[in-house]
Amino acid sequence: MRIKSAEFVISAVDISKAPQTKVEIAIAGRSNAGKSSFINFICDNKKLAKTSKEPGRTRLLNYFECNKGEFFLVDLPGYGYAKVSFDEKRRWARLLEDYFEKSKGLRHVFLVVDIRHNPTKDDIDLINYLYHYHIPFTIIATKADKLSRAAQQRQRRDIAAFLKIGTDNIILVSSIKKTGKEAVLKKIFEIIQSA
Template identity: 40%
Template sequence: MNFNNVRFERSFGTSAQLPPSTAPEVAFAGRSNVGKSSLLNKLFNRKGLAKVSQTPGKTATINFFDGDGVRFVDLPGYGYAKVSKSEKERWSELIEGYFNQDRAFALVVSLIDIRHAASDLDVNMVNFLREADLPFVVVLTKADKLSRQQQNKQKAALKRQLELGADTPLVVTSSAKGDGMDELRSIIKEAVA
């Protein structure tokens, strides 16, 4: 597949609106502000494809992107404290609703900020993916904010905290510098092949 040919398809505000799964799906999940939109734009070489927010906690939607027979799914960023209870409920409905459907889950990309320990919600997400036996990869974002030595230290610490086995790839990325993009693209290609 060609990562430069990915187009925005549609946004959905409830999981009931999601059309049936007709292609292998690669879903992206992570905390609000983890750098998910920036990563999508870098991965697909398109500046405005996913909206990068100045302020976290934008409206929860699931966004579908289409790329040569692969569907990319941008799940709403979770864990932003300053949103209303109803918005948090909408977030859970969307994410749980998505994963509860009968869909062609090819890969889930779980994004975590490399600078911090994983939050409870990050741990829940990884535990859920493992228990549901979904294929997933952990992507550490914003690596350019740390030195190479700190990156390695955090990578090891997060691998321990999340209890990742040798079969779960952990990719260190920077959307600002481009680090890790080729590695992530090859993992995605393999997952949808």
């Protein structure tokens, strides 16, 4: 599996504006977890998804077409940003619920978490939606460069135990040091094969 091309398609305000896809993989996670950096890393294009030091600004479903339509990546709005209003949090939750419920092409979610921390309550809420809608997911534990090798493995086991999932459902990556890509591409290949 290789990602030979990746192109931005649209920033959709809701699912009704989204393109039709056959295989779609959504990238979810907290604001600032490293979702956009992860997309740029695996697509080998620094400018594809906008990354920022200012969290909580994306309120749109950003679609990227890979390998001329073989599959799509969707950069979902990040959650858990403290400085947004209650109304805005509600709007975010509705947008995502709607997306998980109605997106026909959605086959898998990559949930991006910072490897240094256990998943938060918002992450758990999201995982519960995914179980509810029977959407398979893989945890992408990113920023692995911030920890030693031993600590990375320890965190992987801790996160797996915390979420009651197998360690093989957690892929360690660093978008900065560019590690973990092979495991991600292998997973994408499996998702496409079983779609």
